[in-house]
Amino acid sequence: MVNVLINETETLYCYALKKLIVDLFGTQFGCEIEFMTEFTRENISNADLMVLSLCRGEPFICTPELLARRKGVMIGLVNGEHYSKETLPACFQEMVFVSRDAPLSDFYRVFSSAWHTLQRHEESRINPVCAECQHRTLSPRQTVIMASLYQGLSTPAIAQKLKIDSKTVYAHKYDVMQKFQLESDHHLQALLTRMRDKNMQINLLRECLKA
Template identity: 35%
Template sequence: MVNIVIKERDRFYLSGMKCLLSELFENSQQREIHYFDEFNELSVQEADIVILDLCHGEIHGCIPELKLRGLNIIIGVVDNIKNAPVKKSCFEDIIQVPRDISPAEFKEKVADAWGNRYGAVHYSSKNTCMRCCHKTWSAQQSRIMHLFYQGLSASDVACKLGLSEKTVFSHKYLAMRKFGLETDYQLHSFLRYVQSRGVFL
């Protein structure tokens, strides 16, 4: 049996992924698939494969559910892949897959990861948070990002915090750069993710 947990917002993409995984494991390898209903620490700990829908910048943040992960395959579905190395300990061995990858390439990546799984060195999850170098915003950047999330313009944020617009834009630029965000769309997508987690970095 193959235990799989998937965190994916797009129901059509999720349905397509399940069809591909079914073709790969149930049809080709005659292995039954069990999908966990929820993405949480327990399901991540028990899963053989964890598939995450990662928005821009999320790979640089902390995902607490991954703290207790064992020897499992982590696949991150991303909008685009940057060649920058991932330093965060939760994501050291993540397999990044672009969202627009072909079905054949997706199955090949999962099959390769599954084949390599048994020869891999065991991933030690002990003290990963102690050596984790995930990024955070300064207190001022966090306040500014929170106000942007609420829909305020740069001039409104500057007025509310008693700063110049230039200072607000500078903080916005630095905050976006920390998480590899290049556009306002990516920033707002990341802010929605952060808000959904109930934390502002």
């Protein structure tokens, strides 16, 4: 039995992933599959294979739920971007990335490799040390500005609200885009949504949005 956790919001894409995994693990490898879709600490702890849909820049930020991981292989679905493992938080350094629109052959290769890793019990677990984690965050000023942008305020409105120059607002936005390797306002909005929803004990962006 292989416990597979899929964290994917698009219903049809999730269905296609399940079908691929059943076809590969079930038909070719003769293994029973138990799917889980709730991204909870219990499911993360029990998962042999996790498939996580990630927006651009998300692998750089803290995902506290992953501290519950005890075993298995992680596959990250991205949108064509590339990440150097040395720049990622400890929880993500074992992740194998594949582009969402990659050829089907790439998915079979990645999932086949995951299967063989599970069979050989080679999933050497890293015990993350949060105090030493190099995940990326927003500074307090960036948090306030990003929250205002997320709420739809214009740059001049944010500058007036915070009593700063518009160029300062642009500079902070530029720094955030560079820090998380974002290429568009759409990428920024998607990442801020994920940041808002992160289950951190202290989520400054979420608190700022509530204010």
